[in-house]
Amino acid sequence: xxxxxxxxxxxxxxxxxxxxxxxxxxxxxxxxxxxxxxxxxxxxxxxxxxxxxxxxxxxxxxxxxxxxxxxxxxxxxxxxxxxxxxxxxxxxxxxxxxxxxxxxxxxxxxxxx
Amino acid sequence: xxxxxxxxxxxxxxxxxxxxxxxxxxxxxxxxxxxxxxxxxxxxxxxxxxxxxxxxxxxxxxxxxxxxxxxxxxxxxxxxxxxxxxxxxxxxxxxxxxxxxxxxxxxxxxxxx
Numbered sequence: 001x002x003x004x005x006x007x008x009x010x011x012x013x014x015x016x017x018x019x020x021x022x023x024x025x026x027x028x029x030x031x032x033x034x035x036x037x038x039x040x041x042x043x044x045x046x047x048x049x050x051x052x053x054x055x056x057x058x059x060x061x062x063x064x065x066x067x068x069x070x071x072x073x074x075x076x077x078x079x080x081x082x083x084x085x086x087x088x089x090x091x092x093x094x095x096x097x098x099x100x101x102x103x104x105x106x107x108x109x110x111x112x113x
Numbered sequence: 114x115x116x117x118x119x120x121x122x123x124x125x126x127x128x129x130x131x132x133x134x135x136x137x138x139x140x141x142x143x144x145x146x147x148x149x150x151x152x153x154x155x156x157x158x159x160x161x162x163x164x165x166x167x168x169x170x171x172x173x174x175x176x177x178x179x180x181x182x183x184x185x186x187x188x189x190x191x192x193x194x195x196x197x198x199x200x201x202x203x204x205x206x207x208x209x210x211x212x213x214x215x216x217x218x219x220x221x222x223x224x225x226x
Contacts, residue, residue: 004156031212033212033213033214035214042216042217042218042219043203043205043214043216043219044216045213045214045215048212048213050212055212056212056213058213090156090157092157092212092214094212097212098212099145099164099207099208099212100212101147101159101162102159102212102214103159104149104156104157104158104159105156106155106156107155107156109154
């Protein structure tokens with residue numbers, strides 16, 4: 001069974017631009033969560049989607065948003081990029097929502113110049 | 114709020130030596146606990162998890178972890194470390210509801226030959 005895939009793997013943007021990252025979960029998984037990883041703040045939860053509904057949200061500004069489609073694929077969007085948004089963005093999928101095991105993708109490395 | 118503490122930022126062990134990585138958590142209810150490993154530039158790979166039952170859990174690559182409720186700990190162990198185990202290790206706790214993972218800061222393992 002194929003793992004979690006994320007596209008693109010690398011992205012370079014400039015301040016003020018917006019970006020959309022994509023995540024395809026493991027087949028049959030209905031929950032997708034997003035995390036931001038930076039050297040200073042470590043791994044932080046952004047949000048979780050289950051059956052196209054946002055179930056949980058981390059402590060990030062409204063510039064960070066996401067959505068999930070009927071095939072469970074998910075996208076996250078960051079508007080008005082700031083230098084501090086440079087990070088590795090990780091997507092994880094799981095069968096269900098509720099302490100279920102999450103399987104991570106390789107991540108998208110976003111660099112904001 | 115939940116929190117996870119990994120007291121050791123870096124650990125260096127000799128190849129063939131035993132390993133123990135410490136993890137302490139703060140959570141009011143019964144936690145769901147995980148250990149993940151990350152190689153440079155990669156996503157997170159699940160090593161093992163604890164949901165309930167036997168407090169000693171076995172994982173992949175010869176790793177095991179023991180849940181000790183009285184000490185709020187979930188330490189990761191391996192009897193004999195291989196050079197390929199060099200990576201960063203993350204302990205995480207999840208709530209019973211939703212899939213939000215709270216991660217520790219990570220422990221970087223170096224293996225010397």
